Amino acid sequence: MGPHDRILGSSPGAASAGRRSVTRTTGRSVSRRQLIGGSTAGALAAFLAACTGGGQTSRQSVAAAGGSGGALQWWDQFRPLTKMLQNDLFTPFMQSHPGVKIERRQMDAPDLGQALQVGRRSNQMPDVHSMAGLGGISPAALVSEGWFQPIGKLADFAGSPLGDQLYDGVHRFNDEIYSFPPFSGRWHDAVPWYNTALLKEAGVDAEEGPGTWDELREYARKVTNGTEGDVYGTVVPSKEAEYLQNLVHRLAMAAGAPGPGAIDWKTGDYVFDSEPYVQAIEFLVALQKDKVVHPASASMGARDGRARWAAGQAGIYLWGAWFVGGLLVDEPEAVERGVGTWHLPCPTSTRNFVYNGAQAGTFWVSSQSKQAKTAAEVMLQMTTKEFQLKLASAMDQPPALAEVVAEAEVHAAYRQCVANFQDDVRIGPVPEVGNPAVWQVLAEMRDLHPNLGDIVQSVLTGSTTDIAGELKRFNDKISAERDRAIKVVQEEKGAKVDRKAWVFANWDPKKDYDQQAYAGR
Structure with missing residues (x-):
């Protein structure tokens, strides 16, 4: 995903250690605690000064969302998908739905996160957006904070070809479908x-x-x-x-x-x-x-x-x-x-x-959108085999229906890469699926530095040679931080969560941890 600078979800580092990064570029980012707890005026001023991939300021991008004559606004970070989204999703939908206009903005992940934060504060959110650049926060946390609105009753995602890939705590919350995985979870970035x-x-x-x-x-x-x-x-x-x-x-x-x-x-x-x-x-x-x-x-x-x-x-x-x-x-x-x-x-x-983990939802309908049904209907088109074939042809992250890559118009190396994923990658547990209260712990956890990436950077630049010692110190810190966060959400928010939320005793390293595995946990 993303200009290839990204990809879709959260970082597997300090606080979000149960999830996997989808962000391909780094830079300025919004921390989980800023996102959930609110940003300072100084931080917002910095966001407003940030540049988007289109060379505009975040303020200008946000203003554009509210000033386009009723067009459905769509923001994401997927640069390689630009032509495909326009030619194979938006244009056909607009042609078959007279009066509907869709405008898309592609930004680098850090800039997208900042623009979304500004848009949220100023009530100028796009109708549909991805979560790139939002600091690795769990979708459950943003659902709880009222960022999104459900789409399951607006379009038939449950009956779509991707219906069996919808997970509670990832795409479905309180029995309502909020998103879906257009991309496969069977991938890696090495x-x-x-x-x-x-x-x-x-x-x-x-x-x-x-x-x-x-x-x-x-x-x-x-x-x-x-x-x-x-x-x-x-x-x-x-x-x-x-x-x-x-x-x-x-x-x-x-x-x-x-x-x-x-x-x-x-x-x-x-x-x-x-x-x-x-x-x-x-x-x-x-x-x-x-x-x-x-x-x-x-x-x-x-x-x-x-x-x-x-x-x-x-x-x-x-x-x-x-x-x-x-x-x-x-x-x-x-x-x-x-x-x-x-x-x-x-x-x-x-x-x-x-x-x-199970692939998270990629696109979400803002709670501020007045065009939620139209947005949901556009998103539903992404679940079809026809669109999944086009998605494969863009050669970004593999499509959710990974089997279509075998017949898609793709480079031989991309086809081989996706085939290798089927052999090399297994779906692991996601704690939020097992216990939705986990997101409260992750949101409460503070970013720790030096984290794993910082340690590797220090080792490669010669700032330290004590690899085992640095990793041990970080492991001790993050373990203590999680314990602290668990205690806080237990005492202050009444959350029913403890260390057992991260235990999946029936995990088989050779198999996917699927919905049946959660049920038999």
């Missing part, structure tokens, strides 16, 4: 993408993907040493702590960590200080010691890293499924030169799964 020309020049047999981390290191060394010019085996953009945090979460899962969110579902304990997390960070350090990482990585964001890869300066880059779609938008010549993908390797030949 896909190894490679430049076929550079690997061929380096004598690497790209068809034989690296099965282990050591093999990936060997491939990176061959690219660095076996190609002409200033070419490096890989690029690890380290400017943005969130990219590093998400990367280490995925690598740790490949090393055997549970997920999502660094929670041991058998005990409910955080495991940031476990051996898989140490190994994951040590692997990134080893790449640096091998001198195969692009030397400018420390100054790069995720999109910068992709641009350097596209320019032929690095052979391998770990990012999400949206990689190809993003290249086709911004650097199509790189796709023409050749791009391929592998399974995410593991430390040893033993294969471990990467985990995601």
Whole structure:
């Protein structure tokens, strides 16, 4: 999702350790406590000064939502989907519904979050929007705070092809459907993408993907040493702590960590200080010691890293499924030169799964919207096989009906990537589904620093070498913070929640944790 700078949900870090990030770019963001507790005047002034992806201020974007002559306003961060949404969703709907006008604004995730916060305060919200840039807050929290209105009685989402993917506590609240997952939950954002020309020049047999981390290191060394010019085996953009945090979460899962969110579902304990997390960070350090990482990585964001890869300066880059779609938008010549993908390797030949929770809703109808029925009817079109095929063709995050990718018009590398996800990814537990009061705990939890991303950043820049010690200190802090938050919501809000809300004793690491699993918990 998102200019590829994003993707859809919340960060798997400090307070939102039970959920997985969908944000691809970092920058200014709205914290959970600001969102739930209200923002200061100074913070709002900063939001108003923020620039959107269209070069406007947040104030101008908000004003546009209320001054478009009755047009249905739609805001999101999905840059690779721009043409598809306009040509295959909005235009056909407007043609079949005379008098309906839909206007969409695409912004980078941080700017979208700020614009939404300003719009909320000024009663100028768009009719439909995504949650990118809203600080990883649970949808349940925003539903409780009155941000959204239900859509299940306005259009038949329960009877749609995605009806069996609707979860209580994720899409359905108090028996009312508020959203749906147009995208699949079976994905991760550490896909190894490679430049076929550079690997061929380096004598690497790209068809034989690296099965282990050591093999990936060997491939990176061959690219660095076996190609002409200033070419490096890989690029690890380290400017943005969130990219590093998400990367280490995925690598740790490949090393055997549970997920999502660094929670041991058998005990409910955080495991940031476990051996898989140490190994994951040590692997990134080893790449640096091998001198195969692009030397400018420390100054790069995720999109910068992709641009350097596209320019032929690095052979391998770990990012999400949206990689190809993003290249086709911004650097199509790189796709023409050749791009391929592998399974995410593991430390040893033993294969471990990467985990995601059930995919959250992507688009929500604002409680301020006067066009909720129209908005719901537009959104319902996204559940059809026809639209899911078009969604697949945009090559962003895989569509919810992932099977349509096999027949969609997509690049071979994207098709392979989605096929790999079916083998490599399993759906893990989401605490809010098991106990809706969990969101109150997550909202109460304070952001802790240094968090996982900060720690990885410090290690890669040489500010610290005590990987195990830093992880242990963070694990102790976040555990104590969760205990504090639980006590607060118990005593002040009467919430019926305790540490057991994070325990899923019937979790089978080899299987999806589905709706039946919640029922049998």
